Structure formats: C-alpha cells, structure tokens
Amino acid sequence: MTDPRGFAAFPPQRAGARFATTWWGRSWIKAMEDTSLDQTLLRRGRAYAKTGRLGPITVSPGRIAAVAEDEYDTVVAVEQLNDAEWERLLDQVAARAGHIAALLDRDMPHELVADAEDAAVPLLPSVGDLTPECSCPDWGHPCVHAAALCYQASWLLDADPFVLLLMRGRGERELIEALQRRGTPRAEPSAGAAGTPAAEAFAAGVPPLPEPPPFEVVFTAPALEPGPGVDVAALAALAALAASAAARARELLLRGRLPDLTPRQDHVRLAADHGLDAGVGADAVEAWRYGGADGLDVLETSWSPPSHDLARAQARLEAAWEDAVPPAIRAWRNRWTLGDRQLRYGRDGRWYPFDRRGGEWWPAGPPERDPAALMG
Secondary structure (H helix, E strand, O other), X not given: XXXXXXXXXXXXXXXXXXXXXXXXXXXXXXXXXXXXXXXXHHHHHHXXXXXXXXXXXXXXXXXXXXXXXXXXXEEEEEOOOOHXXXXXXXXXXXXXXXXXXXXXXXXXXXXXXXXXXXXXXXXXXXXXXXXEEEXXXXXXXXXXXXXXXXXXXXXXXXXOOHHHHHHOOOOHHXXXXXXXXXXXXXXXXXXXXXXXXXXXXXXXXXXXXXXXXXXXXXXXXXOOOOOOOOOHHHHHHHHHHHHHHHHHHHHXXXXXXXXXXXXXXXXXXHHHHHOOOOOOOHHHHHHHHHHHHHHHHHHHOOXXXXXXXXXXXXXXXXXXXXXXXXXXXXXXXXXXXXXXXXXXXXXXXXXEEEEXXXXXXXXXXXXXXXXXHHOO
C-alpha cells in the first residue's frame, strides 16, 4: 500500500510570489486553469494561496487535500494510472538510466514525458484529469479554496516530481523498488547440463543494443597558438565554430534532432553561445541568451495574441497586487508597458521582461508564464 505524504502549511507570501517555476509545475496549473470557466475565481484563488490560510496539505494516490481557514474541507481528485499504464511507464523509465537519475535529482525531463506519451501513458494531467471538491457553498469549478490548493500544490511539484507520481497512484519508495526489481536478471531454471547449446544460441539471433549512457562530455576548444601569417581573429573564429559544431553534435546525440534555425537565428546563436562576432546586435545577443529563438522573436517582431491569453495575464497581474491598485497598462499587440518596464508576450506562451536603456527597450531577464513574477 502506498503511504500518503504530509506537507506543512505554506506561510503568507509576498504579492509577486510566483507559482510553478518548473515546466511540469506549469503544466499542472494549466490543466487546472483550462478546466475553469471563471477567471475571477482563479484570480481570487491565486490571492488566497498567498495568504497562508490553507492548512497542511496531504498528498495520497488519486487526491490532494487540505483544510481552509474557514474549516472547509478541500480536495482535488487526480486521475490515477491503471496497472497496465504503470507497467508501460516503468518500462520507459528503466530503459534509460538518465530518467532514473533525473527523478532522483528531483527533475522531470521532457524526454521522460515524451517516452511516456509514446507508450500511451498520460503522465502530466490535462483537462478532465483534475476534479475539485470543497465543502464551501461556492459553486465554482474550482472554487477559491480548491484553486488555491492547486496553486500551492505547484510549489510541491516544483520541489519534487515524485509528488505528481504519488498523485498518479504510486509513491517514491514503491517506484524505486519496482525499478530495482526490473534491473535484476531473473534466474531461469536449468535443465540438464549448464549452458546453452551453440545451435540454440546462434538461432536466437543478435539482441538489440542497450540505450547509450548519458552523454555528459562538454567540448572545449583547444588553445591554439597562431603560426606565421595566420590571422588571430580568424583562428578564434575557427575555435568558436568548432565548439559550436561539437555542441550541436552533442544535442543531436541527446535529442535525436536539432531545431530548425534561420540564417539570422544561427548567426545570433553563434554570437550568444560562442562569442563569434557576426554583427547581429548586442540586444539580439541578450535576447537569445535569455530565451533562445523565442526570445529573439519577441525582440524583433510583434503579433496579436488571443484575447483569452491576454485576459488571463491581466487577471494574474491584478491578483499579484491583491487589494492595492496595479500599475496602469499601455497595451499594443503583444507588448504591455507598465512604467519603466515592458512585458512582451511570446508565441511560446511566456512573458519576456524589457527595461528602457537610452530610449530603447532591452531584454532584462528570462521569461515567465506569470507576468506578475516579472514585476518584483
């Protein structure tokens, strides 16, 4: 039987405190928010989650629960995986040593979720997987208390992805034991003389090779002394190109593919990652370092996002200020200006901060799903 886990109540948080800094924590919040039909209740739930009025949280297979300050019993039911799905998931985890190491390091790699999806195992929740219940008289779905519980649960998921696996039905100790059993060869009963006849062994064919071990080698270009007549700048550029090629080869080995980049994006990548002067502009280099191709796109282009995305972002900004008056927003397409800071909404669903320098807007930090997190 899988034991539940208890977590102490979260103390009051500052107004701009972020929910879900990991990608799997953000997926959890998205599953809850996509189910909701009332943005006002979500905004109130975010504010309630920061007040410290929810009691300790209990996580067990298929549910998370807490008691609100008003003595309301709040539960969020989570769809559990069945036995067949668990077997397929364990097959995927056991097949790659990197998956086990990442989980033990409290990380949820994208590759593990992708492998689980290939095996028809819905590891991350989606619309319909979360069912909120509360003893309060609010008919919202979810109500303020259940929404607050989901937002606080994202902090637990950030710290430990095994919390998500426990919600799906099995705890950390049970999973580790199951993986250890899979890693132990089973002893087959022997009949007659020890060993396998040569004809039988050759008839069995060649078994497939195991997955390659995690590739953790980082290429460092050697320091080369220029010979007579060799341009020093050209030699430095050659070293940068060699380092870039090695990094791309490593990414290809790890992921099996490389992102498609335009010539402009590749020039900016070389300048940002390897210091290769390609005349692309210092602002473009900063944008790439903060957000890659998506960060560069936000710097150089504007677009008109869906209205519901903007409405959700505005509700999050208002919730961050709780009872205070939020700063005025001057909005144009995907660009919101709030005083000396500008937030730009990317096509990847994240907000990118910009600060004014010499009359121009410059990238000012990494992106966030929650625009309020960029206003601290």
